[in-house]
Amino acid sequence: MQLVPTSEQDELRSAVRALLDKQAPRAVRATVDDGAGYDRDLWRRLGTELGVLGLAVPEELGGAGAGHVERAILAEELGRALLPSPFLGSAVLATDLLVGLDDRSGLLGALGSGERMAAVAGVLGPAGDVSVSGGGLRGSAGPVVDATDADDLLVVVDGVVHHLDATGPGVVRTPLRSLDPTRRHARVDLDGAAATRLGSLDxxxxxxxxxxxxxxxxxxxxxxxxxxxxxxxxxxxxxxxxxxxxxxxxxxxxxxxxxxxxxxxxxxxxxxxxxxxxxxxxxxxxxxxxxxxxxxxxxxxxxxxxxxxxxxxxxxxxxxxxxxxxxxxxxxxxxxxxxxxxxxxxxxxxx
Amino acid sequence: MAEENWRERLRTWLAEHPPPPEAHTDVAAAQRYQAQLHDAGYAGLTWPKEWGGQGLGAVEAQAFAEESAAADLPTRPFMIGMGMTGPTLVDLGTPEQKRRYLPPLLRGEEIWCQLFSEPGAGSDVASLRTRAVREPDGSWVLSGQKVWTSNAQWADVAAVLARTDPDKPKHGGITMFVLDMRQPGVTVRPLVDMTGHAPFNEVYLDEARVPADGVLGEVDGGWRAATTMLGHERVSISGMRQRRGRGVTSAALTELAQRRDVAGDPLVRDRLADLYAHERVLELFTDRMRQETAAGVPVGARGSVGKLAGALLAHRGVEVAGHVAGADAVAWEVSDDGEGPGDDLALGIASAPAASIAGGTNEIQRSIIGERVLGLPREPAADRDRPFRDAPTGEVDRAAGSHV
Missing domain, CATH: 1.20.140.10 (Butyryl-CoA Dehydrogenase, subunit A, domain 3)
Known part of the structure; x- marks a missing residue:
């Protein structure tokens, strides 16, 4: 078991820290004091300039093919900077669900570049009462971490992963008040929202x-x-x-x-x-x-x-x-x- | 994979040569087993070959620590030599001293102890008062009292700190010597600890003799030697699973919970899981320090983290033992073989304070971390930078009714 970082891993840490040292303090205060949403430009820079949002995604799925040790380094630096970001919803939960599904719809690429942000309901936190009815999803879930800023929602119902446009009809997101002002949560109400079935996980x-x-x-x-x-x-x-x-x-x-x-x-x-x-x-x-x-x-x-x-x-x-x-x-x-x-x-x- | 082969051979050897049970109670049997280990190439793994070591790296040392943990080797008599005085000899000894002392140390033929603490010099070891006076022929005569000396009851040789120049400030007038314990000027008296056992001793030096070539390091340079040795001590303590604490580990307490049919109790499960997590995390920290050492990053004062965490873990084990054992830890029947079901628990409970006192108290470890790792200012000291003979002592303070 390797418990000491390699020099490449040290370099990854320095690169992320250098960017966040410059950019994070302003982003933190914008969210905390002014209620601003996640900084999309900064998130895109992490995805494209540094290429660190798909570290644990295999290369054949369009990721960096590094690993969870590397992603843990990114997580540590984001935590150190307290950056308000969709890391957990988009770069962890949604990304890992899609990798688990071997998804090739292109969503992994969009999340990895920081172009889009996703949130996940039905994996962490309360399950909610979402069910499949007709062609759409109905019910509520929440708190859903990072849902306020999300472009895409992944909703897991009985092991089946459904993909929804977070801004589409039948989807209502209500921002919640949170203990931690640097992480945004929402309740998600679905009223026959159109969903694509991506696959299922045991x-x-x-x-x-x-x-x-x-x-x-x-x-x-x-x-x-x-x-x-x-x-x-x-x-x-x-x-x-x-x-x-x-x-x-x-x-x-x-x-x-x-x-x-x-x-x-x-x-x-x-x-x-x-x-x-x-x-x-x-x-x-x-x-x-x-x-x-x-x-x-x-x-x-x-x-x-x-x-x-x-x-x-x-x-x-x-x-x-x-x-x-x-x-x-x-x-x-x-x-x-x-x-x-x-x-x-x-x-x-x-x- | 040379490393895997080495580990495989070690595993086979340990399986074929388990230590005899009496080696844990009979020091001669432990010494015979240590010689066997040495002959097989499993003693002094990281020490230079020319002094009887194996010249291997930290990778093998870690493999040995992992593989030997289950075998329960009878290491107690050799702990001080292997973990503390031996590595210090490797660092600071003359070629002649290394030749003379390291091979018998590794073979278990000579047992070592460490004569540092005194009744008036505990956490503040540098305030020690044992005197060493040089004779015209260059040899030394030592007089004074040492205390808390583990293994002195068996020891053939000691590393001793004594004051050679009381006119220098306290850290500057100390010298480390190698002392032959088998001489008329040395008296060892066992000291019974709060478990009822006598793992340590008082040692009286009454004109004990050390030849001129018995200085370890430099005359008046003993503090540096002591710091080197205490660094080795902290590393060796944090990597050690104490036999006496065995009754209050998560493994022992889980087994006890199942035996007492309380393993379904949510509180018991909660506490056992918490204890296990702390044990496992400390092991991982220790592994990480070993890997950093192997990668050339010295552990230094961070060794105090392991020492402190190990002590807190011992006390946590005591707390969890109460949840699991309840009144069974209070009183129990003794069977015909003289043992009882509460023995290990009682030993674990009563020995926990040793973990937070011996080898530097928790308070001293926290000061070390605060000052040497985090760079916080040192404690103010009333006796720094003045001749030791003028430094305030406990007696003076009490007589004056105040601190100087």
């Missing part, structure tokens, strides 16, 4: 899509953790109280050490799970479950410490600390309560 194939999403979310969380550690250490190295920088006090210094220790362990867990996704797919469920059980609470604890060690300024809207805190909590709960994650792991451990 329960193992659907579980693989969920496990891959688990790895991507955990990777995003490690990016959040890394940024929280870096920013907190920078702050406590600068902030002076009682005549000393507060990072020289053990209570604060030791808290930062705990943040770092959690982060380094989380990174190890994610690398192992991403490696399994590429090299040992049958064994993926266990490391994916381990990553989720460990990283979910750890990421929240780290961002909670971030707010704490920033003191009053960390509790303001203006400072970014609350965005890390909210992203960590929302990532932890996105696929259900932490207890459900541990129950699944206990199942896999054969307790």
């Amino acid at each position: 329960s193992d194939a659907l579980q693989r899509v969920r496990d891959l999403a688990t790895v991507a979310i955990a990777a995003e969380q490690t990016g959040v953790m890394g940024a929280a550690v870096d920013r907190t250490v920078a702050y406590v190295s600068d902030r002076v109280q009682f005549g000393r920088v507060i990072g020289s006090y053990q209570a604060v210094k030791h808290g930062c050490a705990d943040m770092y220790a959690s982060t380094e362990q989380a990174v190890s867990a994610v690398r192992a799970a991403a490696w399994a996704a590429d090299h040992d797919p049958d064994a993926l469920p266990l490391p994916a479950a381990v990553a989720r059980v460990f990283v979910g609470p750890a990421a929240f604890a780290v961002t909670n410490s971030m707010v704490q060690y920033h003191g009053g300024i960390g509790y303001t809207w203006e400072h970014d600390a609350h965005l890390f805190y909210k992203r960590a909590k929302s990532d932890e709960l996105l696929s259900g309560p932490p207890g459900a994650a541990r129950a699944r792991l206990a199942e896999l451990m054969k307790v």
